[in-house]
Ligand SMILES: Nc1ncnc2c1ncn2[C@@H]1O[C@H](COP(=O)(O)OP(=O)(O)O)[C@@H](O)[C@H]1O
């Protein structure tokens with residue numbers, strides 16, 4: 283089954299939960315396990331939160347989220363048109379944060395990378411950031427479990 | 429996110445409920461910090477029993493309290509982690525700094 287969704291939301295923190303729950307609901311049709319869906323929710327939450335806090339620095343701006351399913355392969359993109367990232371290599375280091383004063387843990391990219399099967403970041407300073415992630419649902423489908 | 433705060437001796441017990449993300453941590457942080465600075469709580473115990481989601485913003489809030497409490501000579505503990513929260517703790521190496529117990533009762537024996 284192939285399917286596609288696109289969601290555009292303003293970068294407000296109350297939309298973080300909405301975004302991750304929406305993508306999880308879309309992904310549910312591919313019968314992910316509970317752990318797999320939890321990984322997807324966490325990764326989407328990280329990407330959307332980064333767009334809000336870092337991309338738009340808590341100011342106005344829209345975030346576009348797409349998700350597509352090809353069989354049991356889920357591909358997600360999260361796009362913002364904010365400040366962008368100068369040094370992606372550095373940004374991806376575990377514990378690196380440019381906003382320690384906001385008590386950021388610097389673990390967002392590390393979580394996305396570990397919880398998903400594929401992960402990449404593209405960014406241009408002053409133009410914005412695109413995070414692309416893939417999750418392959420290879421656990422036993424929930425509905426087939428005893 | 430709901431959070432019930434109560435004192436058990438010198439330990440502030442924070443019973444979290446729901447989803448711990450960036451949207452809810454700011455309010456929670458100031459409620460807890462008030463108990464540490466004004467209320468003189470020495471230790472903080474986070475009870476995660478009713479938390480089904482936590483991302484790195486939750487992590488930042490827990491680590492921030494760890495630093496604040498440690499500076500004053502106290503400790504931060506956690507209990508009752510469900511699998512989703514456990515994995516985020518594990519990946520970020522939090523277990524080496526924050527002892528985790530199976531229940532609130534068990535954790536309170538160690539303060
Ligand atoms: N969408 C984004 N736009 C601009 N900068 C970003 C974006 N996402 C991440 N960054 C940069 O990468 C760093 C690391 O991100 P992350 O690992 O999620 O940690 P944290 O959010 O805790 O700072 C951020 O501190 C920020 O400098």
Ligand SMILES: [Mg+2]
Nearest residue numbers: 328332390391
């Ligand atoms: Mg982040």
